[in-house]
Amino acid sequence: MKKYFQITFQLLSIFLFCFYTDLAAQESEYFDDLIEKTQDGKVKIYLDGVFRISYKDCSKYYLIAEFDDRLFQFKDSLKVYYKNDDLFLTGSYQNGKLNGKFNSFYRNGEKKMEFEYALGNRTGIWESFSKRGKLIKKVIYKNNNEFLLEQRTELGEIIVENGNGKFIDSLYMSISGSQKSKLTGNVKSGLPDGEWNFYTANANYGKEYFENFTFKKGMSISPILGNELYYNYFNATFTGIIFLEHLKIIGPSRCNQKTDIGINDDFYEKIKKRFYKLKLNESITDNWFLLEIETGTNKKIIDVSIISKADNQSINLIKELIFSLKKAVTFPFKYKPGFDYFPIVIKNSEIFTPYDKEIELLSYKY
Numbered sequence: 001m002k003k004y005f006q007i008t009f010q011l012l013s014i015f016l017f018c019f020y021t022d023l024a025a026q027e028s029e030y031f032d033d034l035i036e037k038t039q040d041g042k043v044k045i046y047l048d049g050v051f052r053i054s055y056k057d058c059s060k061y062y063l064i065a066e067f068d069d070r071l072f073q074f075k076d077s078l079k080v081y082y083k084n085d086d087l088f089l090t091g092s093y094q095n096g097k098l099n100g101k102f103n104s105f106y107r108n109g110e111k112k113m114e115f116e117y118a119l120g121n122r123t124g125i126w127e128s129f130s131k132r133g134k135l136i137k138k139v140i141y142k143n144n145n146e147f148l149l150e151q152r153t154e155l156g157e158i159i160v161e162n163g164n165g166k167f168i169d170s171l172y173m174s175i176s177g178s179q180k181s182k183l184t185g186n187v188k189s190g191l192p193d194g195e196w197n198f199y200t201a202n203a204n205y206g207k208e209y210f211e212n213f214t215f216k217k218g219m220s221i222s223p224i225l226g227n228e229l230y231y232n233y234f235n236a237t238f239t240g241i242i243f244l245e246h247l248k249i250i251g252p253s254r255c256n257q258k259t260d261i262g263i264n265d266d267f268y269e270k271i272k273k274r275f276y277k278l279k280l281n282e283s284i285t286d287n288w289f290l291l292e293i294e295t296g297t298n299k300k301i302i303d304v305s306i307i308s309k310a311d312n313q314s315i316n317l318i319k320e321l322i323f324s325l326k327k328a329v330t331f332p333f334k335y336k337p338g339f340d341y342f343p344i345v346i347k348n349s350e351i352f353t354p355y356d357k358e359i360e361l362l363s364y365k366y
Helices: 014-019 265-277 312-324 357-365
Strands: 035-037 043-047 052-054 061-068 073-082 087-094 100-105 111-118 124-129 135-142 145-152 158-161 164-172 180-188 191-200 203-211 214-222 226-230 248-253 287-295 301-307 339-347 350-352
Touching: 145 164, 180 203, 265 312, 265 350, 287 312, 301 312
Parallel strands: 052 248
Antiparallel strands: 035 043, 043 052, 043 061, 061 073, 073 087, 087 100, 100 111, 111 124, 124 135, 135 145, 145 158, 158 164, 164 180, 180 191, 191 203, 203 214, 214 226, 287 301, 287 339, 339 350
């Protein structure tokens, strides 16, 4: 059975750089409308509804976690709160990965889910509860595969018992973005069986077929593009996406006119070319730089803020590099003046930006 959603923590450590207690330069510069440092040395990160880093005034949640100031990754305890300060989620990290028991809560304080990870992988029993505190779903994970044990409706009616019945639920899925999909399908011995259907906004957008515990085929349905068959993967799931697994901290989610469409890879290519042309690779080695670029009319760069553990000379060289480009380059949509936020990483005299896969090396090196 296919592992449904790969747990992604790439680039997870980059935003933590700005909270190191002994910053070599620009110690007073914090992007405190995105990330803050708490009095007890933890980090506070503002998040939108799908756990992307967000500006404070349009956030839905905020996360508070301890971090390792040597490895620059989460460690030990984790708490997520609704914007009104009610508790949403508790859990912990080990070696930068989700680990141990987790609990999430409704706004009324009742437990919503109880679940478990083992170093980033789903494991053990996952239970879901109604707003009245009644158990409505129990799933077990074994070797990254999920099996449905039982399910009830909100009113308590049993619809799956001992792994057999008909599954009905609304879940977040990778194929439906930030809105929930309704899933319906038969369950046999804890696994999908027969025909499964996927709906969003009451429209059927997909079907999948299972036989003898084996996925046979799937069909995506589009009134415009028509039907498309697939055979190598399936989307049927009993739990769906947990947004914490896909925490995204590069590029804040948009908030009115406070930020623009976002920088594209053309701009990063210009940064790289200028970096090597100016031979900065001979001056700066193995350093990270967290940048915030403020732009004005016609995308003219009017200010650059940098937080880094690098020395002042290196920081100033990167600032000069960015200012020398004069304009930021964004995606070809109607743009709004604002801020762009991204990391630059220099490793072994090479430069990496968010579009480079190699930048993932930082998640375990630093």
